[in-house]
Each structure stands twice: as C-alpha cells, then as structure tokens.
Amino acid sequence: MSEYVIELKNVTKRFPGVVALRDMKIQVKPGEIHGLIGENGAGKSTLIKVMTGVHQADEGEIYIDGQKVSFANPKESSEAGVACVYQELNIDRLMNVTDNVFMNKWIKGSSGLLDYAEMDRRTKEVLTEIGQDLDPNEITGKLGMGQQQMIEIAKAILIDSKVIIMDEPSSSLGEKEVEQLFKVCRRLKEQGIAIIYVSHKLEELFELCDCVTVMRDGEYIWTKPIEEVTNDSLVSAMVGRSLDNQFPKEFGERGRCALKIENLSQVGRVDDVSFEAYEGEILGFSGLVGAGRTETMLALFGSDPIDGGKVYVYDEEVNFKSPREAIEKGLALLTEDRKGQGLVLGQSVKSNLILSSLREFTEGGLFLQEDKIEKTCHENVDALKIKTPTIEETTAKLSGGNQQKVVIGKWLNTDADIYIFDEPTRGIDVGAKVEVYNIMNNLVKQGKCVIMVSSEMPEILGMSDRVVVMREGRITATIERDSKHFNQESIMQAAWGGSLDD
Amino acid sequence: MTKEKSRGNILSKFGTVIALILLCVILAILTPNFLKVSNLMNVLKQTAVNAIIATGMLVCLITGGIDLSVGANAVTVTCLIGLLHTRGVSNVFVLVAAALACGTFIGYINGSLLTKLRLPHPFVSTLGMKNILAGVALLLVNSKMVSGFGPGISWLGSASLFTSGSFPGVPASFLLVIIVFVLMQIFLTKTPLGRSIYSVGGNREAARLSGINSDNVLTFAYTLSGFMCAIAGIILIGRGGIANGANAIQPYDTDAIAACIIGGASFAGGKGDMKGTMIGSLIIAVLRNGLTLLAASGAIQNVVIGSVIILAVYIDVVRERLEAERLRLASK
Incomplete structure (x- = not known):
C-alpha cells in the first residue's frame, strides 16, 4: 500500500504547438483536502483531464494506491476510483434525482426490469451520508445549483470513489451553499476520501484545505501544508515568470474620452462597473476567467440587457437595445468565442x-x-x-x-471608432499573435479607442496603456502603465481579491 | 485536395440534374406518352404549385427552420377566394389582393410565434398552424366544395401562353415560377437581406452580434413563405377549379421540403439555392406524373414519394458528414 491514494509523476502532455503539462507531479493522501491553484491557462484543466482519463499523458505515470495505471477513457478512471465534479455539472435537469444518480448504473430487479424501489433507497442513503435531505423523486432542474452539485458528489460516492476532484465547485454557489459544500467536503474527508479542490478563491483554500499545490505554465511549483503559506506567497508562486519582450507595443496619443461607463450592472454578472476608455489608447481588462469582463463588454455592446447604469459614447448617452445600434454608433466587438x-x-x-x-x-x-x-x-x-x-x-x-x-x-x-477585443489572441499561434498586436497598434495610432480583454498576463502588461482589473463582477483596480502597480504581482493581487496600497 | 474537392462539388452540383435526366430517360422508355409535348407541358403545370411553395420553404430552411403550414396556408387561401366567390365578389384584383394579404399575414404570424413568443422551434409553431388552418379552411367554405370560378381568377392556374398549331403552349403558372425564381435568386444573392438570411441560418448568434437583426430576418422568412403560399393558392384555384377545405391536409409541405432538400438545402440551415430547388421541384413533378402515366395508384405514389424523401434526407446527412470530415482533414 502506498502513502498516496493518487500520485502523478513526471507527467507531460503536449498539444499541437503547446506543452500543456511539463513534468507535472502531484501527491494526494487519503482523507486529504488538497488545494490546486494556478493562473488562467496554468494547466489545471489539463491536469484534471489527465487524471480522469479524458486526455492521456504523453509521458509520465499515474499511480492509484501505489499501483501504476493508465486510463484510456473516463470510464476506466472512474472504475479505479477517480471522480470529478466539473464546473459544468453533468446533470440531466429533466430527470429526477435517482435517475441522475443511477444513470448508466441502473439496478435491475429479479424481473429484469429496473428496480426503482432499491435505487430510491440507495439514493436516499447516499444523500443522507452527505447530510442532504432530498426527495429522490424530485426533478433535478427544480433544485438549486448547490443541491445539483450534491447529486454529482452522490454519484461519486456511489461508485466508491477514492478521490473526488472538484473543479471550481463554489463558482456558481451562494454563500449558504458554499458552507454546505464545505461541510460535505469535511465529512468526505472523515470517511477517508481524498478531495482535490481547484479554486480561484484563496480564502476558501485557507479555510478548507490541508495542503496546496501551485502550478504555473504547466509545471509543478511546490506543495506546502496550508499553515506554511500566505496570500502573498501563493500569488508570487503563481506569477513568478519572467516577461520576455514579445510585444511590439507602440504608443499613441491619448485623445478624447470615447467610451464612458457609469455604474453598469447586470444582476449576478456585472456589479457597479465604471470606467473610461480614450482614443489613442489600449485599455486592458485583466482578471480571472469568469470575473465578468466578457459580460461587461456584451452588456455595453447592447447584446444582453442591463439592469442599471449608463453608457456614454463621445459624451452622448446611449442605450443600445441591440448590437446593431452599438455598431451604428461606432462600436465593434470581437467576441471571445470566435x-x-x-x-x-x-x-x-x-x-x-x-x-x-x-x-x-x-x-x-x-x-x-x-x-x-x-x-x-x-x-x-x-x-x-x-x-x-x-x-x-x-x-x-x-x-x-x-x-x-x-x-x-x-x-x-x-x-468603427471603439474596438473591443475580447481575448483576441486565444488559440492562435505566436506569429499570428504579433500580427494581431500590430493591428491594435495601428488602430491606436489612427486615434481609435481600443479595449482589450485578456486572460494572459504578459499580453496585458505588454500591450495595455492602462489596466482595469475585475473580480467577481466588480472592478478591483485601475492601474496606469507608469504606476508602480503596473506589474504581475499587483494585478494578480487585485484579481485574486487582495487590495493594493497606494 | 483541390482536385478532389472540385470533383465533389461537380457531383453535388450536377448530381440532381443527372438524376432528373435519368428519371426522364427511364420514364420515356417505360411509357411513350411521357415525352409527348402535351405531357411535358403538363409536368410543368404540375410543377408550379410545389415550386412556388418550395421557394418560401427554401428561405425558411436556409434560416435553419421549417414551415409545415404551407399546404394548409395555400388551401386556406383558396377557401378564402371560395368564400368571397360565394358572396358574389368577382373583381379579380379584390380576390388577388385578399388572397395575398391572407397568406402573407398567416406567414407573418408564423414568424412572430417564433421571434416574439419565442416558441422553441418553428416545427412546433408551424405544425400547430397547419392544424389551425386545416380547420379554418373548412370553416371558410362551410365544409362545402366551391366551384364555378370566373376566368379572371382562374387564369393563372389554367392558361397557357404561346400556343400555336399543335403546340399546347407553356403554362402561365410555370412562367410565373421562372419569374419568381429569377427574382428570388437575385434577392438571395445580391441584396443585404438575402445574404443576411444565409448568415442567420449559418450562425444566428454571430449574425446578431455582427449587427444583423436576426429576429426581423426570421420573421421576414416566414412572411415570405406565407406570401408564396398565397400565390400557390391562386394557382390552385385555376388548376383544380375548386376550393376544398379538406385538401388542407394534402402533403404539400413534404413535397416542398423534398424539393428543397433534393436541391441541396439542409435542415441544419445556411445552405440551398434556387437552381437546386427548381431541379428538386421538377424531380418531384416528373415522379408524380410518371407514376400516373404508369397507372400507379395513389397508394403506390405515396410509397414512392415517401421513399424519395427519406433518400433525399439521407443524402443530406451523408453530405453533411462528408463535409465535416473534409473540414476535419483540412484543419489538420
């Protein structure tokens, strides 16, 4: 028997043009809640997919209870005891709780037909185990996100999982539901089930985890017991990369205020967002994935209705009801989803x-x-x-x-006069990236206003004249290029919920 | 790669033409009557109603939708004309105006159900509309068959032009089909709205975010389909000489869909053109005509047409799959 319930050694995973994981390792003990953090694109998702058999590692080994394994598909990994509760839940919202819990694992009675009495009983049992009082016959679509997540966890327990990976489990939950989730995690821990907890919320890691592994650019940085780490040490471990100068930044001349946003809100997505964008400048939008940047852009572009706030284009108040109206006023939005x-x-x-x-x-x-x-x-x-x-x-x-x-x-x-580029270089090769940067440079030199939403820190620092940082729908910082805060650490602090001193 | 592709294109472009020619050759061998000029003109006449309806259907299919109420709409229009006729209205302009207004309005409602009430798929709303109209058509004529229409309103569906000697002339309705097809071809390829229809069908969200008012485009598509049904209804009056509400459940919709799909349209939207639809309509008409000449019963005709529809959809599926495969290989 090994000390670790799951262990990855020297795992490398390549995709065309990129190395997503390089010599990555992680060791998780039974009954441990193991935090996993890293920047956008650090390779967390790929790591999860390697552990669950969605992707196969090009190099390296996976051990379950000390036994070397290789997963050809998710079925094999779940049989070995690795389950994952994805951010996007795998719930059939039209079916009831039992149907979801027993999907593809139906219990048949002696007649050869489905034995719902038994399945309902088992469902009830598993749910009680994690402290949930749910009617097995309830339609899952009527349940809250938190309860739907519990059904996913119940599925994992039902197949006797030893490791449950939770990918941003709290991202769509309310405060009460998060508390409930933590309670369940601790209960699972008591039963000896290991949890790999992926989160963007540092405070959650401190509250819940026993230890935390940091990864950056697809590589293992370190694993430490939670008592030995601080907010600052986590952030600097995540960003500690050198910036090579691959950005052909050229400067324009700041002109008039082209776009002014005041107190823009969209319930649950965008919270009281205000900013100004000028001609001849690139205004960068940084933040974690899901921080509300894309939602802000879609809202001001007239794509999604807003619940409050004002939008001014060249000092004229506008109220776009459709993208068409925004385009007529000189806006352009290059969407994230090409x-x-x-x-x-x-x-x-x-x-x-x-x-x-x-x-x-x-x-x-x-x-x-x-x-x-x-x-x-x-x-x-x-x-x-x-x-x-x-x-x-x-x-x-x-x-x-x-x-x-x-x-x-x-x-x-x-x-257009105002160009909004949402993740303009996502999924394109380096040469094309530089060409996109040059297009932005040209626009700025022509006196156009450019807004660039990017989850890539080097790109934000390389191309922006000013950076707005968002977190959970709110703006947490606005940083000028000549400010002392115009660096990775400060932006990451703001993106992860820390505050910047002046 | 390019060579293969162009060969594939030629096949998919001319495959239907070849099928049509083959079909004609087979029928010519089986029955000498098929190639008689009078019969060929008859085929054209029989093509007209379906071709006109298929025009509107095509536009709906390009947007990624479908209009199942077309046949019921056309028959409702005939019944409205029937009602006006029994009430003593004989002015052709009044009759035509009423017919066009009625069919177009029904189409507009279909579009609004989709875009204003946000019903999930036009399959549902137009299927409902089909049933409503099947009832309305009967109510309009009090479930009786109306006949005895004047020459004015009957002209389009019954007249032939350029008659000389033994040449029976070209049906006026088919000439109208040609005019409509030419206009529609120009509309679909040369106007912003026409191009927008393809874009909305190809990717509704991208079109919307590019400033195209997707909802208006969709409403327009169904309204246009309704307008075409009205024209078809007027042709039906001249062709059959009767208004019969019971005809509302005739398979006009499946014939039109078959014509479009055979002609290269796709249920996935974004594809299809007028030339293909013309060939598709002719194939359907030739099949029905040939089977009648061969003295096949209505039952047999249904079996054959049904099989052709399934075959056409299967060809569409295979075409999509090959296309996807080609894209996958190209992106490597």
Missing part, C-alpha cells in the same frame, strides 16, 4: 468580411455591389495577411489565426 459568436463558419471568407457592413456595399441600399465587395475583401486579405486560397474559401477551413483575422477584418470594414 466560432460560436464571431464567424459564420460555413460561409466564405468574403461573406464573413462583409457581415457587419452589408449595407455599406449597396447601391442605394438595394443591391450589393459585387466588385466593391471583392475589392475590399482583397484589400483586407492583403492588409491583414489572411492566408486563404481565395476569398471564396469556406471560413471553417482556415487556421485559428486566420479565422481571427477574418473577424478583425469584419470589424475594420465597419470603420
């Missing part, structure tokens, strides 16, 4: 390039002028260096970087 929200993948490069400015290409608003369209599209392809055989090529066939350039081209063709 494939779902940015492109019509099945259509040609040409169609996508003119998607936002169809009316600009008409004669008297009626018929499209094909020659004008083709001329503009060829100019776009040349100026943005879009690699495509022809402008008639289906957009889905382009690489990520070239697809992104098509989206950028679409917005450049609207001749």
Whole structure:
C-alpha cells in the first residue's frame, strides 16, 4: 500500500504547438483536502483531464494506491476510483434525482426490469451520508445549483470513489451553499476520501484545505501544508515568470474620452462597473476567467440587457437595445468565442468580411455591389495577411489565426471608432499573435479607442496603456502603465481579491 | 485536395440534374406518352404549385427552420377566394389582393410565434398552424366544395401562353415560377437581406452580434413563405377549379421540403439555392406524373414519394458528414 491514494509523476502532455503539462507531479493522501491553484491557462484543466482519463499523458505515470495505471477513457478512471465534479455539472435537469444518480448504473430487479424501489433507497442513503435531505423523486432542474452539485458528489460516492476532484465547485454557489459544500467536503474527508479542490478563491483554500499545490505554465511549483503559506506567497508562486519582450507595443496619443461607463450592472454578472476608455489608447481588462469582463463588454455592446447604469459614447448617452445600434454608433466587438459568436463558419471568407457592413456595399441600399465587395475583401486579405486560397474559401477551413483575422477584418470594414477585443489572441499561434498586436497598434495610432480583454498576463502588461482589473463582477483596480502597480504581482493581487496600497 | 474537392462539388452540383435526366430517360422508355409535348407541358403545370411553395420553404430552411403550414396556408387561401366567390365578389384584383394579404399575414404570424413568443422551434409553431388552418379552411367554405370560378381568377392556374398549331403552349403558372425564381435568386444573392438570411441560418448568434437583426430576418422568412403560399393558392384555384377545405391536409409541405432538400438545402440551415430547388421541384413533378402515366395508384405514389424523401434526407446527412470530415482533414 502506498502513502498516496493518487500520485502523478513526471507527467507531460503536449498539444499541437503547446506543452500543456511539463513534468507535472502531484501527491494526494487519503482523507486529504488538497488545494490546486494556478493562473488562467496554468494547466489545471489539463491536469484534471489527465487524471480522469479524458486526455492521456504523453509521458509520465499515474499511480492509484501505489499501483501504476493508465486510463484510456473516463470510464476506466472512474472504475479505479477517480471522480470529478466539473464546473459544468453533468446533470440531466429533466430527470429526477435517482435517475441522475443511477444513470448508466441502473439496478435491475429479479424481473429484469429496473428496480426503482432499491435505487430510491440507495439514493436516499447516499444523500443522507452527505447530510442532504432530498426527495429522490424530485426533478433535478427544480433544485438549486448547490443541491445539483450534491447529486454529482452522490454519484461519486456511489461508485466508491477514492478521490473526488472538484473543479471550481463554489463558482456558481451562494454563500449558504458554499458552507454546505464545505461541510460535505469535511465529512468526505472523515470517511477517508481524498478531495482535490481547484479554486480561484484563496480564502476558501485557507479555510478548507490541508495542503496546496501551485502550478504555473504547466509545471509543478511546490506543495506546502496550508499553515506554511500566505496570500502573498501563493500569488508570487503563481506569477513568478519572467516577461520576455514579445510585444511590439507602440504608443499613441491619448485623445478624447470615447467610451464612458457609469455604474453598469447586470444582476449576478456585472456589479457597479465604471470606467473610461480614450482614443489613442489600449485599455486592458485583466482578471480571472469568469470575473465578468466578457459580460461587461456584451452588456455595453447592447447584446444582453442591463439592469442599471449608463453608457456614454463621445459624451452622448446611449442605450443600445441591440448590437446593431452599438455598431451604428461606432462600436465593434470581437467576441471571445470566435466560432460560436464571431464567424459564420460555413460561409466564405468574403461573406464573413462583409457581415457587419452589408449595407455599406449597396447601391442605394438595394443591391450589393459585387466588385466593391471583392475589392475590399482583397484589400483586407492583403492588409491583414489572411492566408486563404481565395476569398471564396469556406471560413471553417482556415487556421485559428486566420479565422481571427477574418473577424478583425469584419470589424475594420465597419470603420468603427471603439474596438473591443475580447481575448483576441486565444488559440492562435505566436506569429499570428504579433500580427494581431500590430493591428491594435495601428488602430491606436489612427486615434481609435481600443479595449482589450485578456486572460494572459504578459499580453496585458505588454500591450495595455492602462489596466482595469475585475473580480467577481466588480472592478478591483485601475492601474496606469507608469504606476508602480503596473506589474504581475499587483494585478494578480487585485484579481485574486487582495487590495493594493497606494 | 483541390482536385478532389472540385470533383465533389461537380457531383453535388450536377448530381440532381443527372438524376432528373435519368428519371426522364427511364420514364420515356417505360411509357411513350411521357415525352409527348402535351405531357411535358403538363409536368410543368404540375410543377408550379410545389415550386412556388418550395421557394418560401427554401428561405425558411436556409434560416435553419421549417414551415409545415404551407399546404394548409395555400388551401386556406383558396377557401378564402371560395368564400368571397360565394358572396358574389368577382373583381379579380379584390380576390388577388385578399388572397395575398391572407397568406402573407398567416406567414407573418408564423414568424412572430417564433421571434416574439419565442416558441422553441418553428416545427412546433408551424405544425400547430397547419392544424389551425386545416380547420379554418373548412370553416371558410362551410365544409362545402366551391366551384364555378370566373376566368379572371382562374387564369393563372389554367392558361397557357404561346400556343400555336399543335403546340399546347407553356403554362402561365410555370412562367410565373421562372419569374419568381429569377427574382428570388437575385434577392438571395445580391441584396443585404438575402445574404443576411444565409448568415442567420449559418450562425444566428454571430449574425446578431455582427449587427444583423436576426429576429426581423426570421420573421421576414416566414412572411415570405406565407406570401408564396398565397400565390400557390391562386394557382390552385385555376388548376383544380375548386376550393376544398379538406385538401388542407394534402402533403404539400413534404413535397416542398423534398424539393428543397433534393436541391441541396439542409435542415441544419445556411445552405440551398434556387437552381437546386427548381431541379428538386421538377424531380418531384416528373415522379408524380410518371407514376400516373404508369397507372400507379395513389397508394403506390405515396410509397414512392415517401421513399424519395427519406433518400433525399439521407443524402443530406451523408453530405453533411462528408463535409465535416473534409473540414476535419483540412484543419489538420
């Protein structure tokens, strides 16, 4: 018998173009609540997926109770006793509690038909074990998020899991529900079940965990008992990377205030957000994934209704009811989700390039002028260096970087004044990234206003003239480029809920 | 890669034309009557109603939706004309205006159910509408068959143009089909709204965030479908000479869907064009005509048409899968 219920040694996982995990290790004892933290993109999700058999490691070993194992798929890992409660719950909201708990593990009676009496009894039993008083016949969709999560945990217990991985379990829970979750975690601990607790909330780690492992850029940094760490030591362990100068930052001249937001709110997502963005500047938006940055941008762009607050474009108060109205006022929003929200993948490069400015290409608003369209599209392809055989090529066939350039081209063709780029370099290769940065530089030099939402710290520091940091829907800091706080540590402090002194 | 692709394109582009020609050759061999000029003109006449309905259906399919109420809508329009006829209205302009207004309004309601009431899928709302209209059609004519329409309102569905000697002339209704198809082709490819219809079908969210008013585009699609049904209803008056509410449950909807899908449209939306739909409509009409010439019973006709629809949808599925596979390989 090994000391550890699950142990990973020297695990490396590569994806095309990136190393997601490099020589990663983690050791978890039975009955231990083990915190796992790292920046956005540090490799936590990949690590979880390797442990649950969703991904297979390219190198390295996994041990369960000292036995070397390899998981070809999630089924094998769950049979070995590793379960995961994902952030997005795997609950069929239309079915009842028992159906969810016993999905694909049905108990059959002597008749060969499903034995619901037995399954209900077992469900009740497992739920009682974790202190939940739920009716097994309740439809899960009617339950709160906290209770739905308990059903996921119940599923894990039912299959006798030894390790339960919880990925940001508190992110969609209210205060009471989080307390309940902690109680359950401690109960599981008493039963000798190990928990790997992934969270963005440091205070939770201090309250709940026995020890914590920090990872950064896909690598293991250290594991320490929770008594030996502080807020500051965790943050500096997460960021301690050197910034190489891969950012061709050029400076524009700060002009008029192009966009002013006052007390913008959207219940549960955006909380009293105020900021100003100027011509000739890149305003960076930093924060953890889920901090409300994308929601803020979608709300001010008229995509989602707001519950309060004011938006001014060049000192004129506006109230956008649709993206169309925002576009007419000179806004452009390059969305975070390129494939779902940015492109019509099945259509040609040409169609996508003119998607936002169809009316600009008409004669008297009626018929499209094909020659004008083709001329503009060829100019776009040349100026943005879009690699495509022809402008008639289906957009889905382009690489990520070239697809992104098509989206950028679409917005450049609207001749907007205010460009919002939400994660503009996500999922594209380094060369294309630099080209995207140069496009932003050009916009700024033309006196346009640029807002860049980015979860990559080096990008924020490399390209922003000013940084707004958000956490849980609120702005926690606004930092000028020449401020002493314009560094990784301060931004991370603000993003993780710490406060900055002056 | 490019060569393979172009070969695939040629096949999918001309596959339906080849199928149509093959079908005609087979029928010509089986029955000498098929190739007679009078019969061919008859085929064109039989194509008209379905082709016009398929035009509207295509627009709905491109948006990723469907309009199951088309046949009931067209028959409701005939019954409205029937009602007005029994009340002594004989002015052609009044009849046509009432017919177009009625069909278009029904289409507008279909669109509004989708965009204003936010019903989940037009399958549901237009299926409901189909049933409502099947009742309304009967109510309008008091469940009686109306006949004896004047030559004015009957002209479109019954007249032939360019008759000379033994040449029976080209049906006016088919000439209208050609005009509608040309106009629709220009509309779909050369106007902002036309292009927007494809974009909304390809990715509704991306279109919305690009400043296209997706809701208005969708409402328009169903309204246009309703307008086409009204035209089809007027043609039906001339062709059959009767208004019969019981016809509202005839399979106009499946014929139109089949024509579109055979012509390259997809249930997933974003695809399809007028040329393909024309070929699809002709295939359906030739099949029905040929089976009638071969003295196949209505029952047999249903079996064959049903099989063709399943085959067409299967071809659509295979086409989608091949496309996905090609994309997967291309992105490697």
